[in-house]
Amino acid sequence: MNIYFPQAISPLIADGLHVSPKSAALVVTCAQLGYAAGIFLLVPLGDRLRHRVLVTTLLLATCAGLVLAGTAGTLPVLAVAGALVGLTTVVPQILIPMAAALTAPEHRGTVTGTLLSGLIGGILLARAFSGTLGEWLGWRAPYLVAAALVLALTVALAAALPATTPSTGQSYPALLAASLRLLRTEPLLRRSALNQALVFAAFSAAWTALALYITGPAYRLGTPAIGVLALVGAASMFATPIAGRRTDRDGPDAVNLVSMVGAVAAGALLLTGDLGGAVGLAGLGAGMLLLDVAMQSGQVANQTRIFALRSEARARLNTAYMTCAFLGGSVGSWLGVRAYSTFGWNGVCGLVMLLAGLALLRHRVGHPKVRPPRAGAAGGRGRPQHVAR
Template sequence: MSRRLLLLLTLTCAVGVGTVYFPQAVSPLVGAALHESPGSAALVVSAIQIGYTAGIFLLVPLGDRLPHRPFLVTLLALTGVGLLVAGCAPGLAPLIAAAAVVGVTTVAAQVIGPLAAGLVAADRRGAVLGTLLSGSTGGMLLARTFGGTLGEWLGWRAPYLAAGAVALLLAAVLARTLPVTAPASRQPYAALLAEPLRLLRAEPELRRSCLYQATVFGGFSAVWTCLALLLTGPVYGLGAHAVGMLALVGAVTMLCTPYAGRLVDRVGPDRVNLGCLLGVLLSAAVLAVGAGGGPAGPPALVAGTLLLDISMQSGMLANQARVYALRPDARSRLNTAYMTCAYLGGSGGSWLGVRIYGGTGWPGVCVLVAVLAGIALARHLVASRGPGRDARQAGDGGRGDRCASASVALPPSPRLSKQPVGRRAF
């Protein structure tokens, strides 16, 4: 894993994740240009997100079955073509169909994680995953700004066409630079699709990591879904642009995730998870201060969302390091199970957060974040006190992989077995 290759993979993660998010900023422009209602135009965003979830389930497991270079190049090429078709769509229905196809194929970031985990030494895995996650975070945060700004200048088609050209360019570059990797599995496709569920049943550490991320991501999604309601409501009376400006504060997370990855390498994922769960609990208390507005309200929201972002992303790193160390031959299938649970938790958190906000307001959302983090923290404390904790610490700075390899029983050496008692060989 050279620096050049790591930079290229990080950029690919940013483009892949950004493709899911930039249509959110372009949606109002689509409605105005195609003479559709805002609700109808928003179906483009829903289509790409539904397609993305389907792509995680249907395509990411193939990362264990297919060589990574042709697989990634094909995914990026299909994404690029889909974006170009979307940019040339004559109406809303063809645009929605193209967006769904783009969502299915733009799962490159979920394929790159397992690929990178297999290309680096185990004691550098956290640092590399942190760098890749910073790229994904940057793509998520900057995509809305890119889409909205370019769309305002040149119309809604321009962001789609520009993103399509970038995806095709990356496909051409990766076709020449990605190393050749051998498939880790020979299972048929149907078996690969069923494997994530089997792994969830068989691997308690996978279930634990999924619980951590589902609960924390659920609270994260609830906060960001209800934050727009708070800022545009009577307490603050701001416009929708205020949510976008607040989201840019999360760019600081891009600087923190590489450090968090190195910390996972040094102290192991369990300790990082503990710090992150405590950080989420603290963020809930800080965010609650913003419920009443006033001079303390905006600083509390900025500090609380920033702490929540850093805790969520750093916890994701720790969980992925633990998960990737479980089965080196099934990393893509493990990632499929993990990310599916995370997104299910996020969807549930958004749905529940809106309903709690309607009944109890912003304080209720903050209580929801604290309760979800408390569930994960209670599970973490049980795991840390249980028997065999050291053996379960898979991914602890990469030591889990090496211990698994060293656990193979070796026959005794004939020379040593014939030595008299009391003599030592130096």
């Protein structure tokens, strides 16, 4: 995804624009903040507009933002372009609720897990692609190649997306207000959003600091090494469908518990990176893989839970949930850089364990275990969000 590949090339950006690595890492934070804003401002339109028009428009805007980023001459321009790319790269968060609306409730976790598996593949390949291509052709190349790929995707989705009927005629201000109101009135939505915000903050802190760590004095590796570590995490693609099936069978709470424990364990495992050499790299790869699996499995469980709350408002539910998650991710990126600058890699690992531990504490102490009713079953509300014609 377009908001993730800058994590792998931030050291190259620092060299190319003659700024400090700490300053270049702000590009990652700006992209994630833009994504959080895009989720809040644009994803609710998935309940209001036809998907084909909305998706193709956003993809064209993303393409323009990538071109601007790839031709930026200064860090502020790149940061603004990154925020624009993040703002419009919200198409997956529009398509996932659409797919949920077209899926039987008893299979919704499986379908969500499968879609997230593809999304994870894109994230992992984006890091590997940008790290390798950036090393060969410079930091601008990943942005410009991504722009060409997004343009091709725009054409493909314009032809492939089914025609859909909007579920609401609410005005745009009412849609935005509805997302906030849902966050206030739905306890299970708040629970899911806060859990994922903490775990995603841990995930973002680790990935943002990792680029600085392995290209710095400890390992002195190039940016392709970041891509290799990302490819090691490809196994998480196979974990999300399993998490989806377990969510359908055992409920979101059981999957969330395992995910949070896994995230804490990942932070401890990442401490082995301080050993250096092949052993340290192996520990980093294993730790990042476990953190990827934990974060993405929790995402499957949480999204499955919120999509069962109100069938007529899935895009708005996803808006509230993902806005919180990516605000957490943005804060995590910022904290990760500060922790690394002040305390080194072990400080980043401690931050990961702290954030994941807070999520685990909330899960175990702060809330009763409640399994939401399935959409369409007794107690479900509203009609399906979109119907393909």
